[in-house]
Amino acid sequence: MDINVRVNGKTYTRDVEPRLLLVDFIRDHLAMTGTNIGCDTTQCGACTIHLDGKAVKSCTVLAVQADGSEVTTIEGIGKPSALHPMQAAFQDNHGLQCGYCTPGMIMAAIKLVEERGEMNDDEVRHGLEGNLCRCTGYENIVKSVQAAANDMGVAHSPFEADPAAHHETLREAEARAAARSHE
Amino acid sequence: MTAIRPFGHDQRRLEDPRMITGQAKYTDDFVLPGMVHLAVVRSPYAHANIVSVDTSAALEMPGVLGVWTGQDMVDAGFGGIPCAWVVPDAGTVTPNHPPIAIDKVRYVGDAVAIVVADDDYVAKDAAMVVEVDYDELPACTDGEKAHADGAPQLHDDAPNNQCFHWTVSGGDVEAAFNEADIVVGERIINQRLVPVAMEPRSALAQWSSGMGELTLWTTSQNPHIVRFLLSLDTGIPEHKIRVIAPDVGGGFGSKIPHYPEDSMTIFASQQLDRPVKWTETRSENFQATIHGRDHIQDVEMAAKSDGTITGLRAKVWANLGAYLSTASTGVPTILHGLMLSGAYTIPNIHEDVYGMFTNTTPVDAYRGAGRPEATFMVERLVDLVAKKLDMDPVAIREKNLIPPFTEGHEVATGLIYDTGNYQAALDKAKDMAGYDELRAQQAAARAEGRYIGIGVCTYSEICGLGPSEVAGAVGFGGGLWESAIVRFHPSGKVRLMVGINPHGQGEQTTFAQIVADQLGVPTEDVDVQYGDTAQTAMGWGTYGSRSTPVASGAMMGAIDKIKDKGRKIAAHLLEASTADIEFEDGKFYVRGSPESSMTIQDIALAANTAWNMPDGVEPGLEASAFFNPSNFVYPFGAHIAVVEVDPDTGEIDFQRYIAVDDCGPQINPMIVEGQIHGGIAQGVAQALWEGVQYSEDGQLLTSSLMDYAIPKAEYFPKFELGHTVTPTDVNPLGVKGIGETGTIGSTPAIYGAVLDALAPLGVEQVHMPLTPERVWRAIQEAKA
Numbered sequence: 001m002d003i004n005v006r007v008n009g010k011t012y013t014r015d016v017e018p019r020l021l022l023v024d025f026i027r028d029h030l031a032m033t034g035t036n037i038g039c040d041t042t043q044c045g046a047c048t049i050h051l052d053g054k055a056v057k058s059c060t061v062l063a064v065q066a067d068g069s070e071v072t073t074i075e076g077i078g079k080p081s082a083l084h085p086m087q088a089a090f091q092d093n094h095g096l097q098c099g100y101c102t103p104g105m106i107m108a109a110i111k112l113v114e115e116r117g118e119m120n121d122d123e124v125r126h127g128l129e130g131n132l133c134r135c136t137g138y139e140n141i142v143k144s145v146q147a148a149a150n151d152m153g154v155a156h157s158p159f160e161a162d163p164a165a166h167h168e169t170l171r172e173a174e175a176r177a178a179a180r181s182h183e
Numbered sequence: 184m185t186a187i188r189p190f191g192h193d194q195r196r197l198e199d200p201r202m203i204t205g206q207a208k209y210t211d212d213f214v215l216p217g218m219v220h221l222a223v224v225r226s227p228y229a230h231a232n233i234v235s236v237d238t239s240a241a242l243e244m245p246g247v248l249g250v251w252t253g254q255d256m257v258d259a260g261f262g263g264i265p266c267a268w269v270v271p272d273a274g275t276v277t278p279n280h281p282p283i284a285i286d287k288v289r290y291v292g293d294a295v296a297i298v299v300a301d302d303d304y305v306a307k308d309a310a311m312v313v314e315v316d317y318d319e320l321p322a323c324t325d326g327e328k329a330h331a332d333g334a335p336q337l338h339d340d341a342p343n344n345q346c347f348h349w350t351v352s353g354g355d356v357e358a359a360f361n362e363a364d365i366v367v368g369e370r371i372i373n374q375r376l377v378p379v380a381m382e383p384r385s386a387l388a389q390w391s392s393g394m395g396e397l398t399l400w401t402t403s404q405n406p407h408i409v410r411f412l413l414s415l416d417t418g419i420p421e422h423k424i425r426v427i428a429p430d431v432g433g434g435f436g437s438k439i440p441h442y443p444e445d446s447m448t449i450f451a452s453q454q455l456d457r458p459v460k461w462t463e464t465r466s467e468n469f470q471a472t473i474h475g476r477d478h479i480q481d482v483e484m485a486a487k488s489d490g491t492i493t494g495l496r497a498k499v500w501a502n503l504g505a506y507l508s509t510a511s512t513g514v515p516t517i518l519h520g521l522m523l524s525g526a527y528t529i530p531n532i533h534e535d536v537y538g539m540f541t542n543t544t545p546v547d548a549y550r551g552a553g554r555p556e557a558t559f560m561v562e563r564l565v566d567l568v569a570k571k572l573d574m575d576p577v578a579i580r581e582k583n584l585i586p587p588f589t590e591g592h593e594v595a596t597g598l599i600y601d602t603g604n605y606q607a608a609l610d611k612a613k614d615m616a617g618y619d620e621l622r623a624q625q626a627a628a629r630a631e632g633r634y635i636g637i638g639v640c641t642y643s644e645i646c647g648l649g650p651s652e653v654a655g656a657v658g659f660g661g662g663l664w665e666s667a668i669v670r671f672h673p674s675g676k677v678r679l680m681v682g683i684n685p686h687g688q689g690e691q692t693t694f695a696q697i698v699a700d701q702l703g704v705p706t707e708d709v710d711v712q713y714g715d716t717a718q719t720a721m722g723w724g725t726y727g728s729r730s731t732p733v734a735s736g737a738m739m740g741a742i743d744k745i746k747d748k749g750r751k752i753a754a755h756l757l758e759a760s761t762a763d764i765e766f767e768d769g770k771f772y773v774r775g776s777p778e779s780s781m782t783i784q785d786i787a788l789a790a791n792t793a794w795n796m797p798d799g800v801e802p803g804l805e806a807s808a809f810f811n812p813s814n815f816v817y818p819f820g821a822h823i824a825v826v827e828v829d830p831d832t833g834e835i836d837f838q839r840y841i842a843v844d845d846c847g848p849q850i851n852p853m854i855v856e857g858q859i860h861g862g863i864a865q866g867v868a869q870a871l872w873e874g875v876q877y878s879e880d881g882q883l884l885t886s887s888l889m890d891y892a893i894p895k896a897e898y899f900p901k902f903e904l905g906h907t908v909t910p911t912d913v914n915p916l917g918v919k920g921i922g923e924t925g926t927i928g929s930t931p932a933i934y935g936a937v938l939d940a941l942a943p944l945g946v947e948q949v950h951m952p953l954t955p956e957r958v959w960r961a962i963q964e965a966k967a
Contacts (some may be wrong), residue, residue, distance in 0.1 A: 029304075034205015036432070038381045039465035046381060064711035074205035083203070091199040094857045098687030099202030100381040100432030106203065125896040132888070134381050134433050135687050137864030137925075138896035139444070142855060153268035 003067040016063045016108030023047045025063035034074040034103050045131030048104035049073050055111035056166050074103035075125050086148040095144030097135035111150045191253050193853040196692045210385035210400045211462045221461040222306035223452055224296040226288035226311045229322035229542035229881020237314040241298055246305040252296050253283035256450050260843035261612045262416040264443055266507035267660040270516045273347035278338035280506040282443035289505035290542050291883050292470025299451045322542035322881035326502035327479050329541045346503055346538035351520040353595030354531030360485045360496030366816045367567035368483030370951045373556045375477035375875035377469055378549045379893055382432020384472055385462040388448035392456055396423045401445055403428040404684055405724020410716050412441040419448055428714040431686030436548035437472050439726050440509035448663035469886045475500035475549020479554050484564035489581045490574050494531035495523055501538050511547050512538055517657045518553025524594035525561035526605045526643040527583040532595040533700040542881040550865050551926040554644045562640050576639040600817040601911045608907050609641050610844040612821035615905050622947035630830035630945055636940025638824040640932035646920035647732030647816035666720040667737035669745055671804035673791035675784025680712045682722010683730040690730055693850040701742045702783055703769020729922025732816045740808025741916040749786045755797035816911045816919040820844035822932040828940040833959030843905040846921035856904055856920050863902055864923020868894045869935040874952045
């Protein structure tokens, strides 16, 4: 079947099998490998993309269902030289370790923040229930999403805004942990 | 103004720009010209004879390039998958592990045939029409039952399915139990877990028949070990094998082993003279990637009436699965049994460990690997002693903790812990938790009919593996040293090449910080290379929280050589004596005249151009060094968990988690915290949610993320972290590992909290995971 899909601002026309999953279309046919596959049961969310403005798991959509649609993948969100605030927040707050769940997590978090705005801890945690991470224990992901929610649309980095943050001492880090413990 | 040094400070990770923009390259992301796809036909039975394999229907499918069975690989000269850790003095047997089963399948997921097609979808379709005729056999999935006479036998050379019987003994355990005032004990089920790294495994083999060379891209924590083992079972000489582990999406031990699929892709690439890629589905991951833990432990502790612990004895059935994986026999012995003293003075210890074959997925290292199974046992027994003597869990620990030591402390199992101050960590955790206040709140809540529980764990763990002499003595088939190459480019930029292989832990950043700190160059000027056997220093990989404590020693050796050479060149160019050259903050200067100086970048240029070198000094500014640690390192800490249990539903409200961990000086506190967060999440998950279920006949019931409970963000409260800093004397920077402490400390702490909450209800024990159903049933049984 011929399909036309607009991905990251560019239209692609391809002849695909009806059973082809959208995630395989993106990875194998368009060679955009930023979107990862972590499961086969729509549990993990590693393959989350934006389809016509909604965060969806691209392993659960057929490529033919995306015919005529607008798709954004992690590659379309920002570059290292011009990061999306959510990407910057993940780096600033150590919201990733192995990086595998990260593209999907960022794509899901962007839509979560666009829909909900600023959120408390609990709201972020529940908002990300469709995305699994095995490395971080989620704590710094929650922090990242809250930081991004605070500044979405404003390029912001605590490291750039406050160079001193770059040089935090161990003692300060401890004080920070202690302060958190009293929250 | 004092310059801020890179060591000891938060710094954003150098790994991140590629990972947050979708530019990271994991194995499955690689596409080579002519590349084709491999799918594996797997056994649906736990135990069966293979009567016949009919590949004709698959071969007829358009796009299918070949279908092969186990015998085809044998005929091509491929051997069994080697086990790299054969624990000695234990009668260990190592049955053959063919990459594709030949006569018999031994677990659900065992490979029976492989299919290669030009399209991944077609390969999977074709795998489904390979017709295998099985003669099903009785199966056994339980490590203890497998030992019984009459149990289904897996391997002819392992009578009673026993792989080994290993013991550790220290002191006089019989006397300790005979003379004890009290003895406590129970049967602990340290249940089987699935690592579930978010990136599934993948292998891409490119064989060049013209060059006689193999390149294998694979999801590995230790590419050099994979290369070494491949040279044993593929017949390809080691110098003709290049193993590349590109970005690796988490491992937690599950990407240590050399897996059958590595060999399958290599075999297929040789057959077809084309690159062959295999990537597992998550369902395959549950079946065919190693599992962790799975101990049945019968344990006892002896103590005096004042709470002094005098002895520990245990008998353990360690389920190894159907075949030996790479490190299978070392995990439940060396990494488990030698740690039974925990953080305490326990003068008399004896343990028998039986390694058992069963019709289940092979079991190997999963985060903590042996130490969680030891720590949970010890901590549980300490809690039982406290309960029997009506002592507070903190008081019993304070009574028995090893006092502070700085020059080695020998425990009854023979290990010599490096440095420790356990009481200080416990004091800090108590302070952060507000322990006395918590106990008061608990008492008040109980009076209102609410069940709050507080759990405490004080642990010490063995990591930084380790002295190579010890590795050899305990049957590990390799060294455990590390090496590093530091190379200055002419422009003053630095390349560091190491043999460890981080896969989320952030050493691209922390190792750059070490080099930058020592050599006075900007962190961004240091490029850290790892993961490619053709382009990095030899090393033994990333596991056992060893990368930083071991590889940093090699880095420091190379750095010292760079400084020494730099001094000679600076002395020559500054017309001074080498003995008068000082090095500080990236500058070589003449002692007493700091204005007479050269930067290390100046020296790098001078050395690389070699226009004017001192006599007898070679061009270039590069050094390599090896580091074989004199001992393991022993990080430690104290964790406190707070929960509330709803007695009507058995649900657990996870309220607070306080963790104080000591890994010595921290290179990047932000990254240390991240390691602890992730570790806690995995350890808590064992206590509360995760557990593999097999049916009686060996069907894996928890075979996808739909029925195996990987925790979500909403399951956790905010973690409260603190640290103490006790350097080790084992390596020059004093650093200990931090990758596994969170997992090791958290399972006992959260378990203790739940049992503490349930104590007034008369509940004595609940097996992990503490699901609401199990907790509710335990409450009902206690009522009855």
